[in-house]
Amino acid sequence: MTVSVVQFGGSNCDRDAVRALTHLGIDAERVWHEDGLPADAEGIILPGGFSYGDYLRAGAMAARSPVMDEVRAAAEDGVPVLGVCNGAQIGSESRLTPGAFTTNRSARFQCEDVYLRVENADTPWTAAYDEGDVLSIPIAHGEGRFEIEADRHEELVAENRVLFRYCDEDGNVTEEANPNGSTDNVAGILGESDTVAVLMPHPERATLPELGSTDGQGVLGGFA
Amino acid sequence: MTAYTATVTVRLKRGVLDPEADTTRKALERLGFDLDGLRSMDQFEVDLDAESEDTAADRADEMAQRLLANPTLHDYEVVVEERGA
Numbered sequence: 001m002t003v004s005v006v007q008f009g010g011s012n013c014d015r016d017a018v019r020a021l022t023h024l025g026i027d028a029e030r031v032w033h034e035d036g037l038p039a040d041a042e043g044i045i046l047p048g049g050f051s052y053g054d055y056l057r058a059g060a061m062a063a064r065s066p067v068m069d070e071v072r073a074a075a076e077d078g079v080p081v082l083g084v085c086n087g088a089q090i091g092s093e094s095r096l097t098p099g100a101f102t103t104n105r106s107a108r109f110q111c112e113d114v115y116l117r118v119e120n121a122d123t124p125w126t127a128a129y130d131e132g133d134v135l136s137i138p139i140a141h142g143e144g145r146f147e148i149e150a151d152r153h154e155e156l157v158a159e160n161r162v163l164f165r166y167c168d169e170d171g172n173v174t175e176e177a178n179p180n181g182s183t184d185n186v187a188g189i190l191g192e193s194d195t196v197a198v199l200m201p202h203p204e205r206a207t208l209p210e211l212g213s214t215d216g217q218g219v220l221g222g223f224a
Numbered sequence: 225m226t227a228y229t230a231t232v233t234v235r236l237k238r239g240v241l242d243p244e245a246d247t248t249r250k251a252l253e254r255l256g257f258d259l260d261g262l263r264s265m266d267q268f269e270v271d272l273d274a275e276s277e278d279t280a281a282d283r284a285d286e287m288a289q290r291l292l293a294n295p296t297l298h299d300y301e302v303v304v305e306e307r308g309a
Contacts, residue, residue, distance in 0.1 A: 060291065060294070064290075092296075093294065100296040100297050102297055104243065106243065107244055107247045145241070147296060149296065181243075
């Protein structure tokens with residue numbers, strides 16, 4: 001398994017992702033978006049950052065770059081794809097995953113540790129956890145509020161596609177524990193297949209022991 | 225071919241929270257203005273040559289669908305006018 005970490009102009013979590021994966025014993029390499037995906041890409045990360053300066057909407061430009069046609073095709077072939085933060089915004093803008101991530105309720109950039117409750121442990125990204133487990137993983141975003149049409153969200157919940165919800169330390173999903181005003185406290189969501197997922201929190205920042213929490217290791221372990 | 229300007233206005237759907245507009249409204253109120261509400265929107269003016277006004281509108285509509293608006297968040301409208309020489 002070699003994971004391709006797709007680097008756009010303005011990506012800034014690509015090195016962190018490679019280092020975190022390497023720490024877990026998973027081969028990973030950065031791939032410049034204009035070079036296209038390697039033919040043998042066995043996993044794909046869309047990393048965090050501020051691709052194209054967040055012009056128009058966060059992720060809007062990168063989502064329409066040619067490499068994303070390759071990412072979509074790979075995803076349809078079953079290659080695991082994980083979008084983190086800006087990568088989550090790119091994933092939703094490119095319709096890999098449903099809904100949209102937009103301006104935080106606070107209208108501010110927020111960089112803080114949050115708690116996440118594992119809502120579906122039957123996916124590659126959460127197989128290391130049990131449903132209801134509480135993870136401490138940081139967020140760092142200005143546009144992380146998950147928005148979706150009400151009827152579409154009901155379908156997603158019914159299909160068990162909510163991966164993580166923001167919660168308090170004890171796992172209670174409350175309005176107070178919702179850092180950005182996301183619909184139904186959604187922090188991470190699955191695409192049409194459970195091998196495709198996006199989340200706003202940064203598992204690669206909660207993987208190396210020297211950074212504190214290692215709760216994010218299981219998410220990246222989905223590539224193992 | 226005729227020269228047109230297509231004006232594409234992209235606004236949040238009714239009911240979608242607009243924290244930037246809320247912050248702007250509060251700042252206006254701090255300046256002493258009295259207002260009942262404030263909405264923000266993006267507007268794009270696209271200059272293009274087309275065979276007819278309808279063709280120009282169709283192209284601008286496709287631009288809105290494929291990039292300028294996000295259907296989860298936005299409604300949009302397109303207004304086309306002939307562009308003076």
